[in-house]
Amino acid sequence: MSRALPQTEPASDLPPRVTIYEVGPRDGLQNESSSVPTPVKAEFVRRLVAAGLETVETTSFVSPRWVPQLADAAELLADLDEVGRGPLRPVLVPNERGLDRALEAGVGAVAIFGSATETFAQKNLGRSRAESVQMFAPVVRRAQEAGLWVRAYVSMCFGDPWEGPVPVDQVADACAELMDLGCDQLSVGDTIGTGTTGHVEALLAALDRRGVGVDRIGVHFHDTYGQALANTLTALRAGVTVVDASTGGLGGCPYAKSATGNLATEDLVWMLDGAGVESGVDLDALVETSAWMAQQLGKASPSRVVKALSGG
Template structure:
């Protein structure tokens, strides 16, 4: 299989941690429910390709996101198939204390909460206002930390909202700071509808830094609606970020934001970083094979440019 010519780029970190969201964010918007056994196989293949952090599922009610209604079955299947079934390798999304109860019953050691930077999306996604979301998350984070869990905070709509339009940087920073003040270890900045640009990325990271949230505590999560996900990611890396959310095959979307198309494809990210001399620990050939396999399960070709080029 063809590989990129390596020419080390200046200004980038020596290594990048890929936070793989394909099994959760990548599949959550699929209209046809993917069998739990297929999800288990997907995660096992991703781990075999070298991905060390894989968000496996979400403990939201099935009536909200039917695709995630099999969380217990998926995690039980992973445990039965061997390997490390706990810890930061396999975090899950947790919306409230009921979700945390389910996560703890299954022995998970890492969770993520998901807040919104805008009122409209908070209402649609959480049935809460922006202010009310903190009250919902506070007992979740407090309990999780007391039990020794690792907690990540997502903030959606950081770069634009389909209902409210542009989102002021200061508004995003305020929400991010409130969530991180709960005690979360990592903040993932979500460009949920893919409208961000490189200057906007720099401005937001700079503003967060002024509030004491440095790039060592930040991950970036870009959707590729306008083809800007990889450019925005590289801009964030040049500003010191070293954790990137990506979805194998470019799968993804948001059930509450119809303009949110696929995530940054993990293969596209790995190709770019490999060529720039940045270590990811991921075997690109195995990753592409996994993406082709998953695309066959979904009955359509992968939207990833690198997958199309290498497997075409």
């Protein structure tokens, strides 16, 4: 019996092409209980690129004290060499010290990580929202001066485990403040996975009113309540063409214990393939990579597509 494939029936209300922003090597592996060996991480990135994922966020130059799983950022990029550099291989930088290390490693793109709520800003960054914007201003300026592409993540856009519901206009304000620094792209994060489709529509409309159009937005949904694909579809119908996903559904948030894994890249690709939306990703190669990484981690992948196609 041949392997199952989605029957392609083009969807007229979706963009013809979607860029998948792969976060598995960074957002996924930072949440593992133990550190993955550097050579395994490097092989993971190479396999993802070979599977057709053009944009891969490789690591983070955060303090090893806070995220020991990514303490080998410089060593990883040295191992990857040219595969780990350029505008399609972003790294997360929390502050100017992180940017210094990233520049020394020769990266071509960086991402900063803000918050839509005060509580998470304090827990994640150790300062208020306003203070975090001040901290990021020189990071963005210096990155731009160095010719780097800059992305702004904003977390807790659809709910906060300490503050509860987050007003849509508050989220839009927090996002606009970071984009006003000169960032190239915004990623709106459903950090704890509580967002729903109407909420997605409302936030994208609020961002548009603040001058942040869908052409500069990526969406980052967690699947805690099984809403990630539905929310992604809603964003695509609104004109968004960049979707964050993590191979094998790896990831969560080390500062928000209720956050489970990201939208699985394989599940996203299956949906896009079936809708006739081009992503450039070879689903077979991606599933093989997920099964391989699951073996390295010693646990099964939560991706429905990986389970269906590999039994893993």
